[in-house]
Amino acid sequence: METNIWRKRVNGAVRAISRQLCMLVVAIVIIMVFLAVSGYSPFTVLKGLGRAFSQDLSGTIRWSTPMILAGIAICIPFKAQVFNLGVDGQIYLGAIAATWVALALPENSPPAALILVFLAAAIAGAVFALIPAVLNVYCSTDIIVTTLLLNFVGQFLTEFMASEVMRDPEKLTQVNASKTLPQNLWLPKLSAFGNSSANVGIYIAVAVALLAAFLFFKTTHGYEIKVVGSNANFARYGGIRSSRVILKVMALSGAVSGIIGAIEVTATQHRLIASFNPGIGFDGIVVSLLANNNPLGVLISGFFFGGLSNGGNVMERVTDVPHIVTQIVMAIIILTISANITLKHLKRKKEAGSK
Amino acid sequence: MAFAIELLNITKGFPGVIANNDVSVHIKEGEIHGLLGENGAGKSTIMNILYGMSKPDEGKICLFGQAVEFQSPMDAIRQGIGMVHQHFMLMPDETVLRNIILGWTPKKGICIDEKRAVAEINDIMEQYGLKVNLKAKINQISVGEKQRVEIIKALYRKVKILILDEPTAVLTPAETDSLLDIMRRLKEQGCTLIFITHKLREVMDVTDNVTVMRKGVVTGFGPTSEMDITKLSRLIVGKEVSTKIPMEKFHPGDKKVLEMKHVSTARRPGRMPLKDVSLVINEGEIVGVAGVDGNGQTDLGEVIAGLIPAESGAVFLDEKDVTRDSIRKRRKKGLSHVPEDRLKTGAARDCTISENLMLNMYNEKPYSNKSVMNQKEVLQTSEELCEKYLVKTPDSNYTIGTLSGGNMQKVVVAREFSSSPRLLIAAQPTRGVDIGATQYIRTKIAELRDSGKGILLISAELEEVMAMSDKIVVIYEGEIVAQFKRGEADEYEIGEYMLGSKRQEVLYGN
Numbered sequence: 001m002e003t004n005i006w007r008k009r010v011n012g013a014v015r016a017i018s019r020q021l022c023m024l025v026v027a028i029v030i031i032m033v034f035l036a037v038s039g040y041s042p043f044t045v046l047k048g049l050g051r052a053f054s055q056d057l058s059g060t061i062r063w064s065t066p067m068i069l070a071g072i073a074i075c076i077p078f079k080a081q082v083f084n085l086g087v088d089g090q091i092y093l094g095a096i097a098a099t100w101v102a103l104a105l106p107e108n109s110p111p112a113a114l115i116l117v118f119l120a121a122a123i124a125g126a127v128f129a130l131i132p133a134v135l136n137v138y139c140s141t142d143i144i145v146t147t148l149l150l151n152f153v154g155q156f157l158t159e160f161m162a163s164e165v166m167r168d169p170e171k172l173t174q175v176n177a178s179k180t181l182p183q184n185l186w187l188p189k190l191s192a193f194g195n196s197s198a199n200v201g202i203y204i205a206v207a208v209a210l211l212a213a214f215l216f217f218k219t220t221h222g223y224e225i226k227v228v229g230s231n232a233n234f235a236r237y238g239g240i241r242s243s244r245v246i247l248k249v250m251a252l253s254g255a256v257s258g259i260i261g262a263i264e265v266t267a268t269q270h271r272l273i274a275s276f277n278p279g280i281g282f283d284g285i286v287v288s289l290l291a292n293n294n295p296l297g298v299l300i301s302g303f304f305f306g307g308l309s310n311g312g313n314v315m316e317r318v319t320d321v322p323h324i325v326t327q328i329v330m331a332i333i334i335l336t337i338s339a340n341i342t343l344k345h346l347k348r349k350k351e352a353g354s355k
Numbered sequence: 356m357a358f359a360i361e362l363l364n365i366t367k368g369f370p371g372v373i374a375n376n377d378v379s380v381h382i383k384e385g386e387i388h389g390l391l392g393e394n395g396a397g398k399s400t401i402m403n404i405l406y407g408m409s410k411p412d413e414g415k416i417c418l419f420g421q422a423v424e425f426q427s428p429m430d431a432i433r434q435g436i437g438m439v440h441q442h443f444m445l446m447p448d449e450t451v452l453r454n455i456i457l458g459w460t461p462k463k464g465i466c467i468d469e470k471r472a473v474a475e476i477n478d479i480m481e482q483y484g485l486k487v488n489l490k491a492k493i494n495q496i497s498v499g500e501k502q503r504v505e506i507i508k509a510l511y512r513k514v515k516i517l518i519l520d521e522p523t524a525v526l527t528p529a530e531t532d533s534l535l536d537i538m539r540r541l542k543e544q545g546c547t548l549i550f551i552t553h554k555l556r557e558v559m560d561v562t563d564n565v566t567v568m569r570k571g572v573v574t575g576f577g578p579t580s581e582m583d584i585t586k587l588s589r590l591i592v593g594k595e596v597s598t599k600i601p602m603e604k605f606h607p608g609d610k611k612v613l614e615m616k617h618v619s620t621a622r623r624p625g626r627m628p629l630k631d632v633s634l635v636i637n638e639g640e641i642v643g644v645a646g647v648d649g650n651g652q653t654d655l656g657e658v659i660a661g662l663i664p665a666e667s668g669a670v671f672l673d674e675k676d677v678t679r680d681s682i683r684k685r686r687k688k689g690l691s692h693v694p695e696d697r698l699k700t701g702a703a704r705d706c707t708i709s710e711n712l713m714l715n716m717y718n719e720k721p722y723s724n725k726s727v728m729n730q731k732e733v734l735q736t737s738e739e740l741c742e743k744y745l746v747k748t749p750d751s752n753y754t755i756g757t758l759s760g761g762n763m764q765k766v767v768v769a770r771e772f773s774s775s776p777r778l779l780i781a782a783q784p785t786r787g788v789d790i791g792a793t794q795y796i797r798t799k800i801a802e803l804r805d806s807g808k809g810i811l812l813i814s815a816e817l818e819e820v821m822a823m824s825d826k827i828v829v830i831y832e833g834e835i836v837a838q839f840k841r842g843e844a845d846e847y848e849i850g851e852y853m854l855g856s857k858r859q860e861v862l863y864g865n
């Protein structure tokens with residue numbers, strides 16, 4: 001029986017992935033037409049993507065890290081039918097906390113102090129995510145709206161911090177940024193890739209995904225989350241307090257988002273910059289949906305999305321395609337793939353209706 | 356005579372089961388055709404195929420001699436087919452009116468012509484004696500009313516063929532009678548009806564022909580006049596079924612398992628609140644609640660279970676005050692509850708059977724230890740429960756949504772009966788369950804009583820209440836208006852109290 005479920009799960013995953021690959025081909029064809037019509041070489045997209053998964057694998061790994069984590073941050077509350085659209089804001093809060101702690105620590109603290117930095121980021125993210133959760137539980141405000149709006153708060157708070165409170169007074173550049181963190185608090189790079197942008201953040205991402213999978217499939221918390229998500233009346237009738245589950249998933253989601261912020265600061269930027277986050281939280285939604293909200297699937301789809309966004313960057317670097325066009329290309333890919341998800345959902349609804 | 360519907364050699368499989376295996380059903384024009392069979396026999400499946408909701412793997416459908424192929428229910432509706440589903444298909448947040456006219460809307464320009472729709476629907480309601488409040492939201496009305504909405508919806512679309520999938524499961528005897536009348540009227544008007552039910556008396560009453568299915572194949576068919584109840588039950592189950600419930604002589608313990616003191620509940624839209632209800636259930640006693648649906652039964656069950664608060668009064672479990680206790684605390688103190696609406700509260704459709712079975716024990720040893728679930732124990736117990744309670748499924752890892760209606764009910768019953776309760780609230784425990792399993796569930800209830808538990812049995816079927824209960828209370832407009840010991844009153848007398856035309860001045864026992 002045990003093997004039976006696993007076979008079912010694996011089969012499902014394989015089918016889902018092969019369908020996604022088909023959609024990717026469709027997306028690429030659309031993009032090639034788009035590029036040709038706009039007067040660029042239609043093959044730049046292939047070149048970009050090809051390099052993202054070969055020579056420039058390190059860049060893909062660098063981008064996979066936040067994608068995987070954002071996917072996890074979305075899928076934990078999603079399982080309970082709670083929609084956290086505020087991952088971006090929580091990432092900012094995590095970054096602020098991480099920078100603050102890292103700069104406050106004594107100059108030559110050992111790298112183990114990074115644990116403190118990450119802890120602070122996770123707590124900051126969790127607390128920030130708990131604001132909409134508490135509002136939802138005690139005042140029944142719509143969590144989608146509040147999380148969405150708090151993104152702006154997170155973003156402007158970061159700007160304020162970077163330009164006023166934590167701004168490095170010794171640097172007279174135009175950039176709004178804090179002091180650079182001491183080198184010993186930088187998250188190490190992956191040695192296998194030499195001096196590249198790939199860092200050990202990826203290990204953290206994988207570990208978090210595995211932990212989330214354990215939480216979902218093996219613990220009573222996961223059980224409660226699933227039950228609340230599939231029928232809140234049923235959960236209540238069984239004595240499960242939905243409000244507690246909502247607080248729990250939002251706190252976890254915020255903590256994971258906070259960790260993204262910490263990784264961005266300690267591994268890549270090495271300081272707090274006003275708008276370092278290119279909307280990772282929203283990519284996380286697609287990553288999570290693509291994986292059917294399964295944390296193990298998020299590992300794959302997150303990696304895939306990391307490749308896509310890196311591919312866009314590469315395309316920009318190696319060809320004459322301007323930045324805005326790459327963004328359009330990314331949007332086409334996301335739209336095509338999410339169209340597929342929507343179709344799948346509609347079909348499932350129709351089938352469910354037929355019972 | 357021409358056949359209105361011919362279902363020819365239909366085969367339909369789902370992962371792990373063949374729901375229909377080479378099934379052929381012939382239905383004459385203008386008849387009421389009974390479709391019978393155990394839970395999971397494949398009745399709903401073949402009707403969904405006829406209604407265009409799913410496609411057969413093999414076989415074909417002929418309507419009035421012509422082969423048809425439906426891509427969706429819209430095609431079937433256009434051919435004049437209507438269906439009242441076992442699990443209603445209504446939009447919970449919309450009004451009754453909107454639900455009825457959905458997909459069949461009279462228009463004035465580009466606007467919905469609500470006036471005309473209301474007039475037409477009022478006509479239908481008057482003509483057939485069906486009453487519902489068109490302005491109420493679906494999630495505020497009772498199951499019986501939802502049933503009426505579904506029927507009105509079909510009539511409003513002027514159907515020629517009407518499929519009724521277990522419509523009487525949720526109805527009281529009086530409502531059932533009026534539904535059977537409506538069916539006869541429709542038949543007179545030339546409508547062809549297909550009627551699925553587990554209640555053989557209804558079959559004998561209205562149908563002209565019957566088809567019996569078991570395990571996905573047809574096991575018998577023929578005119579109803581050549582059948583009788585024993586013959587039918589043998590065709591359905593494959594062997595004789597006794598309807599006797601083995602029960603020991605009534606000797607209740609002296610501990611009160613449940614005591615309600617002057618409990619009232621708040622008024623909610625679409626609900627009858629309780630007014631000053633007092634009730635005692637002793638150890639080893641079954642107390643049955645008789646009443647017309649919608650007279651406060653729902654609030655009675657839910658206030659004891661803790662799903663809604665008591666506005667005034669107090670509830671005692673095992674002589675301890677639990678009025679302020681949470682649902683979980685009450686459950687820990689030995690309360691079990693089979694809710695009346697299995698889809699809304701009794702089960703989570705997207706969870707597996709085993710997850711549904713674990714609701715009361717997932718955080719206890721051996722199923723979990725310090726929050727970590729023990730999958731092996733969970734699966735083993737789930738399989739055992741499925742086997743014991745006759746749930747028909749390949750294994751307990753399938754989602755509960757894939758089960759037939761009756762089997763879903765058995766899962767709910769299995770979960771609530773197996774947690775060794777002190778008090779069991781059983782609201783419509785045998786709703787939609789076939790004759791064999793009904794017998795089994797009643798036997799189980801009797802066993803629980805004989806082992807000293809207290810049972811509150813709420814049922815729309817007066818017959819069930821009368822057969823099972825040691826004490827019967829009659830509920831009318833949220834109040835308990837009469838109380839009898841077993842055998843003290845007959846159906847007719849109880850019926851009078853149920854309709855509110857009589858009430859006992861002094862209730863003894865309180």
Ligand SMILES: Nc1ncnc2c1ncn2[C@@H]1O[C@H](COP(=O)(O)OP(=O)(O)OP(=O)(O)O)[C@@H](O)[C@H]1O
Pocket residue numbers: 355369370372373374392393394395396397398399400401441747748756757758759760761762787
């Ligand atoms: N969507 C589905 N996926 C998998 N199995 C299904 C699905 N729908 C039905 N089945 C299976 O098909 C069989 C027949 O189900 P069906 O609902 O037709 O039974 P039924 O005769 O209507 O029973 P009941 O009297 O309990 O309503 C059952 O074993 C059920 O588990």
Ligand SMILES: [Mg+2]
Pocket residue numbers: 398399400441520759760761
């Ligand atoms: Mg059925």
